[in-house]
Amino acid sequence: MQIMSTFRKRANKPLAVFLYMTLILSLLITGCSNKESQTENQAESLPLKVNNVDELEGKVIGVQLGTTGDVYVTDYEGDDAGTVVDRFNKGNDAVHALKQDKVDAVVIDEEPAKAFVAANPELVILEEEFANEDYAICVSKDNPQLTADINDALAKLGADGTLDMIKKNYTGTDEEKGQYPYIKKDVPRPNGTLVVATNGAFKPYEYYENGVMTGLDVDMMQAVCDELGMELKMEDMEFESIISAVQSGKADAGAAGMTVTEDRLKNIDFTDSYTNSKQVILVKDPNVKVEKLSIVEKFKQNFVEDNRWQYLTKGLLNTVLIAFFAALIGIILGFVIAIIRSWHDKHGGLVIANFLCRVYLTVVRGTPAMVQLLIIYYVIFASVNVNKILAAVIAFGLNSAAYVAEIVRSGIMSIDNGQFEAGRSLGLTFTQTMRYIVLPQAFKNVLPALANEFIVLIKETSISGYIGLGDLTKGGDIIRSTTYEAFLPLLAVAAIYLVIVMALTAGVNRLERRLSTDGKQ
Amino acid sequence: MENNNNRQILLEVTDLEKHFGENKVLQGINTTVSKGDVIAIVGPSGCGKSTFLRSLNLLEEPTGGTIKFEGVNITDKTVNINKMREKIGMVFQQFNLFPNMTIKKNITLAPVKLGKMSQEEADKKADELLLQVGLPDKADAYPSTLSGGQKQRIAIARSLAMQPDIMLFDEPTSALDPEMVGEVLSLMKQLANDGMTMIIVTHEMGFAREVSNRVMFFYDGVIAEESAPKEFFDNPKNPRLKDFLSKVL
Numbered sequence A: 001m002q003i004m005s006t007f008r009k010r011a012n013k014p015l016a017v018f019l020y021m022t023l024i025l026s027l028l029i030t031g032c033s034n035k036e037s038q039t040e041n042q043a044e045s046l047p048l049k050v051n052n053v054d055e056l057e058g059k060v061i062g063v064q065l066g067t068t069g070d071v072y073v074t075d076y077e078g079d080d081a082g083t084v085v086d087r088f089n090k091g092n093d094a095v096h097a098l099k100q101d102k103v104d105a106v107v108i109d110e111e112p113a114k115a116f117v118a119a120n121p122e123l124v125i126l127e128e129e130f131a132n133e134d135y136a137i138c139v140s141k142d143n144p145q146l147t148a149d150i151n152d153a154l155a156k157l158g159a160d161g162t163l164d165m166i167k168k169n170y171t172g173t174d175e176e177k178g179q180y181p182y183i184k185k186d187v188p189r190p191n192g193t194l195v196v197a198t199n200g201a202f203k204p205y206e207y208y209e210n211g212v213m214t215g216l217d218v219d220m221m222q223a224v225c226d227e228l229g230m231e232l233k234m235e236d237m238e239f240e241s242i243i244s245a246v247q248s249g250k251a252d253a254g255a256a257g258m259t260v261t262e263d264r265l266k267n268i269d270f271t272d273s274y275t276n277s278k279q280v281i282l283v284k285d286p287n288v289k290v291e292k293l294s295i296v297e298k299f300k301q302n303f304v305e306d307n308r309w310q311y312l313t314k315g316l317l318n319t320v321l322i323a324f325f326a327a328l329i330g331i332i333l334g335f336v337i338a339i340i341r342s343w344h345d346k347h348g349g350l351v352i353a354n355f356l357c358r359v360y361l362t363v364v365r366g367t368p369a370m371v372q373l374l375i376i377y378y379v380i381f382a383s384v385n386v387n388k389i390l391a392a393v394i395a396f397g398l399n400s401a402a403y404v405a406e407i408v409r410s411g412i413m414s415i416d417n418g419q420f421e422a423g424r425s426l427g428l429t430f431t432q433t434m435r436y437i438v439l440p441q442a443f444k445n446v447l448p449a450l451a452n453e454f455i456v457l458i459k460e461t462s463i464s465g466y467i468g469l470g471d472l473t474k475g476g477d478i479i480r481s482t483t484y485e486a487f488l489p490l491l492a493v494a495a496i497y498l499v500i501v502m503a504l505t506a507g508v509n510r511l512e513r514r515l516s517t518d519g520k521q
Numbered sequence B: 001m002e003n004n005n006n007r008q009i010l011l012e013v014t015d016l017e018k019h020f021g022e023n024k025v026l027q028g029i030n031t032t033v034s035k036g037d038v039i040a041i042v043g044p045s046g047c048g049k050s051t052f053l054r055s056l057n058l059l060e061e062p063t064g065g066t067i068k069f070e071g072v073n074i075t076d077k078t079v080n081i082n083k084m085r086e087k088i089g090m091v092f093q094q095f096n097l098f099p100n101m102t103i104k105k106n107i108t109l110a111p112v113k114l115g116k117m118s119q120e121e122a123d124k125k126a127d128e129l130l131l132q133v134g135l136p137d138k139a140d141a142y143p144s145t146l147s148g149g150q151k152q153r154i155a156i157a158r159s160l161a162m163q164p165d166i167m168l169f170d171e172p173t174s175a176l177d178p179e180m181v182g183e184v185l186s187l188m189k190q191l192a193n194d195g196m197t198m199i200i201v202t203h204e205m206g207f208a209r210e211v212s213n214r215v216m217f218f219y220d221g222v223i224a225e226e227s228a229p230k231e232f233f234d235n236p237k238n239p240r241l242k243d244f245l246s247k248v249l
Helices: A002-008 A014-040 A068-074 A091-099 A110-119 A144-159 A162-171 A216-228 A239-247 A262-267 A295-307 A309-347 A351-366 A369-380 A388-414 A417-425 A430-467 A472-483 A487-518 B049-056 B081-085 B103-113 B119-132 B148-160 B178-193 B205-211 B229-234 B239-248
Strands: A060-064 A084-088 A105-109 A123-125 A131-139 A193-198 A207-209 A212-214 A231-236 A269-284 B009-020 B023-034 B038-042 B064-069 B088-091 B166-170 B197-201 B214-219 B222-227
Touching: A060 A068, A060 A091, A068 A084, A068 A105, A068 A131, A068 A269, A084 A091, A091 A105, A091 A110, A091 A123, A091 A269, A091 A472, A105 A110, A110 A123, A110 A269, A131 A144, A131 A239, A144 A162, A144 A216, A144 A269, A162 A216, A162 A269, A193 A216, A193 A239, A207 A472, A212 A216, A216 A231, A239 A262, A239 A369, A262 A269, A295 A309, A295 A472, A295 A487, A309 A351, A309 A388, A309 A430, A309 A472, A309 A487, A351 A388, A369 A388, A369 A430, A388 A430, A417 A430, A417 B081, A417 B088, A430 A472, A430 A487, A430 B103, A472 A487, B009 B049, B023 B049, B023 B197, B023 B222, B038 B049, B038 B205, B049 B064, B049 B166, B049 B197, B088 B148, B103 B119, B103 B148, B119 B148, B148 B166, B148 B178, B178 B197, B178 B205, B205 B229, B214 B229, B214 B239, B222 B229, B222 B239
Parallel strands: A060 A084, A060 A105, A193 A231, B038 B197, B038 B214, B088 B166, B166 B197
Antiparallel strands: A105 A269, A123 A269, A131 A269, A207 A212, B009 B023, B009 B064, B214 B222
8 A cells, every 4th residue: 555655664763663554554454344344244134223204213313514404303302212413514424424323314315315325335215205395596695686697597597498407417317317417608708706605525416526526506507607697616615604605705605405494594595496305314224235345446446536536635735735834924923922922021011012912822722723714714804705725824824823922932931031131231132132042042942842833733724624625634525425435535634644744743853953963062 | 539530431320229129229329430440349149239230231220320331321211222232241150151152153143243243354353352261272162062161251252252341240250160260360350451441240359359440349239338459358447348358258
């Protein structure tokens, strides 16, 4: 495997290599043994855990957070039968949990359920449907004109049969599927770009194929844009973020197999329905034998087919970009804050600046990074269409600065005041004394703590997916959502983070050695 | 002080006070320092002698009174204190060499960063100074490899590199092992002989007697007695000074 050969090259650190090999081997063994236990359970015919809607009571039910399935199932939660609802960020994750018997049933939209069953033969859809519902496009309440325009376009597409063709292409019979791909029309597009929020793990409505998002909603929105004379831009994000993205103007509309519900109507407008669907119950059939893929086949499926490794390399690039520039902001702002705070401690003065710094430190260190990221993107940049990477860089940079500031301040405090006085008594200014005398020594003292902070920062960027940013973790998630396989993509993502952190640690160790020999020659 | 009349006045201290909260460390110091003066300040610990010295370049901000250096009132907030400090050298008890720089860099940092010399000029000056303090082979060494006496000699060279008009010594030999005190005192004596104006807070009575032209006895935040060294040590008047001398001599 590629991952293992990467480690083998680091033969100069035999212990570390040994530990990582052990870790990976044990993971591989666990991963394989899981599969084996699945195949062993087939001696006798076993009953399904849930056979109809009534049997959901008292069971563990998986749903995708914020979907209508979630809304309906919530009624069962906390009932006397002890029903538990597990809410997952993706339908995929819910299905994974079902496959691993972590939940007893999953309530999900019919078409994705069919896609899951097609890819996972051990799953079955119960015949009794859970609920019927209509899908529509959501648009901000501030934009009734757009709602009207899309309704006109939908009416036209419905009348000329385009909409039916698109539906057949994705949700029709096996013969019809794939036969009616919508071709983007060559029309003038004078009316700007329509940004449409979606959640690209909801086959067949929206999903990734060869690195491109496709699906019923995508084709339909393209057809609508062709009618409106607009460019289409699909924005991938978490499902529960779509409505807030549309409300805040991050996106003009949302198309994600979204059902019209009363709660949603309080916050957002919906166009006319373009298709209807059902919520169905998905369960695992314990009698179906799962075809066992070898590790090589799995590797091919997850990384080689459709060039899926590119999700990881693209994600890695974004992760590195975000971490690098966030670290840069963190260092610069952190040093400035540390200096203001030290000036205040030494000289009094700068009362207001010091107060602001303390408020900043308290707020940033007192709230989770993920909440800060969401606030930066959805609240502070609500009305500005800001690049997601920029928003993430700012959020993580501001977050890191608070920690860097306190680390550097502790470093400054660790330097004897005599150093400061010696500099000042020679006529050097406060800034010169800091820059040439105090900070270099402080930096050397706090280097291990700073390195630790940047290791945390790199890993913390993995929450970027919450604003729909395709970072490394999200790259792994996309692969997971296409291959229905958790083990290899997660392992690969973990290994890549590990390699980045090891490289950073090695670099810091070298720097530390260089700085320490300086004082001992 | 008749022998000061025809010499330029460098420092004029008027009613200098320094309080740390309730603690009145300096309670009205009045004195003048002329060019070429070598003043030894002695007194029991806690009498305010170090605070006085540190007030002279505003490392301690005075609570009241004025300090005029070369005619400029440096306690005035509008005065650029950094410019004034360039002319006031200071040597600390703990040496305070910069451990992250070579000896040469320690000496050349301030003159170069303050634009007084180019790096080449400063390097040349550093070589001269290292020769003067007897450590020409230590230019590329780091402070951690030096003995205490050597560190203090380098600290003096570092101050001299700024070509100050006056040098303040804050107990320069108190942190040294006894066998190293001599090398530092002999360097200071050499400086005094070359005409450097110096104020030295010290416990070395023999040195004060031999090298200084004025000795001050600090007690309770004031100059309790001041005279020429012979008079000071042979014929003390203040009973506190008599008591002090009887303990240290």
